[in-house]
Amino acid sequence: MLSRLLGMLKPHKGRLILGGILLLVATPLSLFHPIVWKYIVDDVLLNTDLPDVSSKFAKLWPALGVMMAVHYLGSLLSAARTHLLGVVGQQFVADLRARLHAKLSRQSLSYMQDHRSGDLMARVIGDVDTLQELVINGVDNVISNLLAFLYVAAIIVGLNWKVGCLTLVPLALVWLLVWLFNKRVKNLYRRIRDRLGDLSAHLQEHIVGTLIVKAFAREPYIEERFKEHNDSFTAESMKGVAIRAYYFPAVMAVGFLSNLVMIGAGAYYVIVGEMKIGVLVAYRGYWWQLFSPVQTLAQVNEMVQRAKAAAARVFEVLDAPETIADTPHAAVLEDVKGHLRFEDVAFAYVPERPVLKKINLEILPGQQVGVVGPSGAGKSTVLGLILRFYDPQDGRVLLDGRDLRALTQASLRRPIALVSQEPFLFNDSVRANIRFGKLDAPDGEIEAAAKMANAHEFIQSLPKGYDTFVGERGVKLSGGQKQRICIARAFLANPRILLLDEATAAVEPESESLIQAALERLMENRTTVIITHRLSMVRGCDRIFVVEDGEIVERGTHDQLLSNGGWYGRMYPMQMLGHAATAEDVRKATVTRVKRL
Numbered sequence: 001m002l003s004r005l006l007g008m009l010k011p012h013k014g015r016l017i018l019g020g021i022l023l024l025v026a027t028p029l030s031l032f033h034p035i036v037w038k039y040i041v042d043d044v045l046l047n048t049d050l051p052d053v054s055s056k057f058a059k060l061w062p063a064l065g066v067m068m069a070v071h072y073l074g075s076l077l078s079a080a081r082t083h084l085l086g087v088v089g090q091q092f093v094a095d096l097r098a099r100l101h102a103k104l105s106r107q108s109l110s111y112m113q114d115h116r117s118g119d120l121m122a123r124v125i126g127d128v129d130t131l132q133e134l135v136i137n138g139v140d141n142v143i144s145n146l147l148a149f150l151y152v153a154a155i156i157v158g159l160n161w162k163v164g165c166l167t168l169v170p171l172a173l174v175w176l177l178v179w180l181f182n183k184r185v186k187n188l189y190r191r192i193r194d195r196l197g198d199l200s201a202h203l204q205e206h207i208v209g210t211l212i213v214k215a216f217a218r219e220p221y222i223e224e225r226f227k228e229h230n231d232s233f234t235a236e237s238m239k240g241v242a243i244r245a246y247y248f249p250a251v252m253a254v255g256f257l258s259n260l261v262m263i264g265a266g267a268y269y270v271i272v273g274e275m276k277i278g279v280l281v282a283y284r285g286y287w288w289q290l291f292s293p294v295q296t297l298a299q300v301n302e303m304v305q306r307a308k309a310a311a312a313r314v315f316e317v318l319d320a321p322e323t324i325a326d327t328p329h330a331a332v333l334e335d336v337k338g339h340l341r342f343e344d345v346a347f348a349y350v351p352e353r354p355v356l357k358k359i360n361l362e363i364l365p366g367q368q369v370g371v372v373g374p375s376g377a378g379k380s381t382v383l384g385l386i387l388r389f390y391d392p393q394d395g396r397v398l399l400d401g402r403d404l405r406a407l408t409q410a411s412l413r414r415p416i417a418l419v420s421q422e423p424f425l426f427n428d429s430v431r432a433n434i435r436f437g438k439l440d441a442p443d444g445e446i447e448a449a450a451k452m453a454n455a456h457e458f459i460q461s462l463p464k465g466y467d468t469f470v471g472e473r474g475v476k477l478s479g480g481q482k483q484r485i486c487i488a489r490a491f492l493a494n495p496r497i498l499l500l501d502e503a504t505a506a507v508e509p510e511s512e513s514l515i516q517a518a519l520e521r522l523m524e525n526r527t528t529v530i531i532t533h534r535l536s537m538v539r540g541c542d543r544i545f546v547v548e549d550g551e552i553v554e555r556g557t558h559d560q561l562l563s564n565g566g567w568y569g570r571m572y573p574m575q576m577l578g579h580a581a582t583a584e585d586v587r588k589a590t591v592t593r594v595k596r597l
Contacts (some may be wrong), residue, residue, distance in 0.1 A: 001308055001309040001312060001315060002304070002307075002308065002311070004311075005131065005134075005135065005307075005311055008092060008095070008096065009088065009092060009135075009352050011095075011528050012088045012091065012092065013085055013160075013236045015085075015087065015088050016085075016088060016293060016471075017142075019081050019084045019085050019088070019269040020143075021083070022077050022078075022080055022081040023081055023143060023144055024145065024147070025077055025199070026074045026077035026078045026081060026303070027074075027087060027144060027147050027148050028074055028150060028151055029070050029071070029074030030071070030074040030075075030078065030148075030154060031148065031151050031155065031286075031289060032067070032070045032071070033067050033070070033071060033285065034281075034284075034285030034286050034289070035155075035282060036063050036064075036066065036067040036177070036402040037278070037281050037282055037285050038159075038276075038278040038279055038281060038282035039063055039134065040060065040063055040278075041276075041277060041278035041281045042276050042277070042278030042279075043059065043278075044056050044059045044060050044063070044557050046276075046277065046278070047059075050341070053282070064109045064315075065080075068101050081140075081410060082140070085140045086147065088135075089132060089135045090132075092135050093128055093129075093131065093132040093135065095183060096128055096131065096314070097124060097128050098313065099318065100123070100124045100128070100317055101124065102325040103317060103318055103320070103426045103540070104120065104124075104317065104323075104538075106322050107320065107322060107324075108322065108324040108389065108445070109324075109384065109389040109390065110323065110349070110390060111320065111323065111391075116197075116201035116204075116205075117201070117204055118197070118200040118201030118202065118204030118205065119197035119198070119200060119201045120435070121200060121204065121345060122196055122197040122200035122201070123197065123313050123314055123316075123317055123327070124179075124317075126193075126196060126197075126200070126310075127193060127310035127311075127313050127314050128310075128314060130193075130306055130309075130310035131305055131307055131310055131311060131314065133307070134303055134307035141296055141297075142297065142300050145292075145294075145296045145297050145300070146297065148292075149290065149291065149294065149297075149339060152286050153290065154287050154292065155286060156168075156262075156286055157291065159279050159282060159283070160266075160269065160274075160275050160279060161264050162265065162269065163262065163265045163269060163275070165285065165292070166261050166262075166265045167258055167261055167262040167265070167283075167287075169261070170254055170257040170258040170261060171254065171255075171258055171290075171291075171294055173254045174251055174255075174294050174298060175255070177247065177250050177251055177298070178298060178301050178491075181243065181247045181301065181302070181305075183306060184243050184244055185240065185302075185305045186305065186308075188236065188239055188241065188243070189305050189306050189308070189309035190309040190313075191236050192233070192236045192237055192240060192306075192309065193309045193310055193312075193313055195232050195233035195236050195237075195556060196233055196315075197313070198229050198232070198233070199226075199229045199230060199233050201578055202225060202226055202229045203226070204360070206222050206226065207505065221442050244302065247298070247302070248298065248299070251294070251295055251298045252295070252346055255291040255294060255295060258287070258290070258291060258345060259287050259291070262283055262287050263283075263284075266279070266280040266283050267280065267294050272314065274495065308434060313434070319337075321412055323391075324388060324389070324390070324391060324409070326408050326409055327405065327406065329406075330406060330408045331402070331407055331411075332407075332408055332411040333400075333402070333407045333408070333411040333412055333414075333415070335398070336400060336415040336496040336497070337365045337400050337496070338363075338365040338366065338400070338415075338496045338497050338526070338527030339362075339363070339365050339398075339399065339401065339527075340362070340363040340365070340386060340397070340398070340399055340497070340527065340529075341361070341362045341397070341398040341401075342359045342360055342361045342382075342385075342395065342398075343360060343395050343396050343397075343398065344360060344363075344394060344395035345357070345358070345359040345360075345385065345392045345394070345395035345396070345397060346358055346359070346392060346393055346394035346395055347378075347381060347385065347390060347392045347393055348393060354550055355378045355550055356378045356381055356385075356392075356550045356551075357549075357550040358394075358395070358551070359395070359550075359551070360552070361384075361545055361550060361552060361555070363527060363529065363543075364527075364542075365527055366525060366526065366527055367527060367528070367542045367543065368523055368530065368540070368541045368542050369530065369542065369543050369544070369545065370529075370530045370532065370537070370538025370541040370543075370544040370545070371432075371529060371530065371531050371544075371545050371547060372531075372532060372533070372535060372538060372544060372545070372546055372547070372568065373546050373547035373548050373553075373567070374548060374567075375533070377547040377548050377549060377550065378547050378550045379531045379547050380501055380531055382529070382531070382547070383418070383499045383501055383529065383531055384395050385404075385527065386399075386404075386497075386499060387412075387413060387416060387418065387499070388404045388405075388409060388412055388413075388414070391404075391405060399412065403485055415495055415496040415497060415499055416495055416496070416497045416498075416499060417437070417489075417490035417493045417497075417499070418490075418493035418499045418501065419483070419486055419487055419490055419498070419499070419501070419503045419519070419522075420486075420501045420502070420503070421501050421502035421503065423474065423479070423482040423483045423485070423486040424473065424474070424486070425470050425473060425474030425477070425482055425485060426470075426488070427469065427470070427471060427472045427473075428469065428470070429464075429466065429467045429468060429469055429470070430459055430462065430465075430466050430467070430468055430470060430485060431443070431446055431466040431467060433470065433474075433485055434446050434450060434466075434485060434487065434488045434489050434492055435492070437449070437487055437488075437489035437490060437491070437492035437493035438492045438493055438494070441492055443466075445492060446466070446488075446492065447466070449488040449489070449491035450484075450485075450488045452488070452491045452518065452521055452522070453484045453485070453487040453488035453490075453491055453518045453522075454484055454514040454515070454517060454518045455481070455484035455485055455487070455488050455518075458481055458484070459485075462556050470482075470485075478511070479511070480511020480512070480514070480515060481511070483503065483504075483511070483515055484511070484514065484515060484518060487503075487515065487518045487519065487522060490522060491522055495526065496526060496527065497526065497527045497528075497529075498522060498523060498526045498527070498528045498529070499528075499529050499531075499532045500519065500528065500530045500531065500532070502531060502532055502533065503515065503519060503530075503532075504516060504519075504534065504537065516537075524549055534575065535568065535571060535572045535575055536575065536576070538558070539558040539572075540558070541557075541558070542557070543555065543556070543557065544556060544557065544558060544561055544568065546561065546566065546567050546568050548567060553566065554566045554567060554568055558572075588592075
């Protein structure tokens, strides 16, 4: 996973190479000053060959000037490197988020339905933030500190190989501590990221469903569930806290042992006359520069383990197969007539539970067709197959004689407009929501579409008219108002094929007649498929299909189906008389209707 992450940095190779050059130059400059300390002690302060104070000052001031110049040059180069790599890190994270978003945009509807939106958001935002910390700080810290460690190790061994080697021996224990730490946290950090995803998913559901929560006064229940998820996340996080609480002090203890060895061995060799005291002073300057990279690398290792857990979740999204994808030779659909045909189509969301069974139906260009039947019969699935949200397991769906799987998804859906049972609006202005049907539409076309949808009048009454923000999911508008804006969006798209999925089911009675009038205008001269429980919506259709238990059990016009006495003939009189009608009322109404025919 880490190699894949680093492989994503290839587009930034030029900046990375320049950053590496700056690092190679800046690191030794930052390690230069203990050498000057050694010079000042041995060649200035303790130099008995210098005759007077002025001669010592003559050597001291240039040494301090060189030390200052080298230090500031190193700091300047380090700042340039940090800025350069910071830009690379930000661009990397932006590219990764864009890749994740594009991947989710290409994913099938079933994939999105199978994954909690809150968890997917946690992966795109939270997990990528964790990777950002690694890419921006981690990689730079690993390389710079490893390079610094190697430089300092070479210097202290060069100053006195015996003291240098003895100082490095205890630091080997750090790598053992790192191995033990990684073994303990490998699975722990993945569980922490997963629990955070659960927490995010629950919070997102609570926010979206706040109306229902309040309506049923279930705040205490929701708070208890949130507490359960929060406690689960906290419990896993506490395990990480406990491991880190002992890991970093252990690394510090090893570093202090190295310090003792350096002081003890250095003092011993000064006492026996094998090393000058200036070298010991230099060692004191280098000890922290020797141990600081080790400590930083231990901290970065902990960051890497957290990033690996986040990367695993990110790559699960990037590597997920796209079950609905364009074939390499998919054709672009042009000049759409709107001729739809289902040939022996079978479909199931779950293999052992078929939804549609060998469906055969044909919709001619410009026809208005109704698909009705009891709940769960598979009606809405028909629309999902037309839009190619799903592919049939058997059979095929054709548009103008071409299998939908042979067409690009974008060109297939461009001439189709969907008006669904649950009107969805973005948290944007009314104008922007309508313009979603045609992104380059001028204001005049937007207002014309709103008038056709019987929406212009109420839009003008809003505080800022077409520039009024509708709130998340259109929460500031009524159901009927939202649906009319959605119909205006469909008018603006000017589709060749119109799909209506229970378009009047979730609207208030006073809006229903306005919506029906708008839909009738919208359906003119378009191939239209109407999914509905309200049979009055389909009585004017050219053809009606009754779907029951995944099969078409009736087909014909309104009058033909009434006379057949099947499901449609039983349900239509019942709906016309109202749900309170008795069985005898329904029987009489049916007999009267049949006699009239």
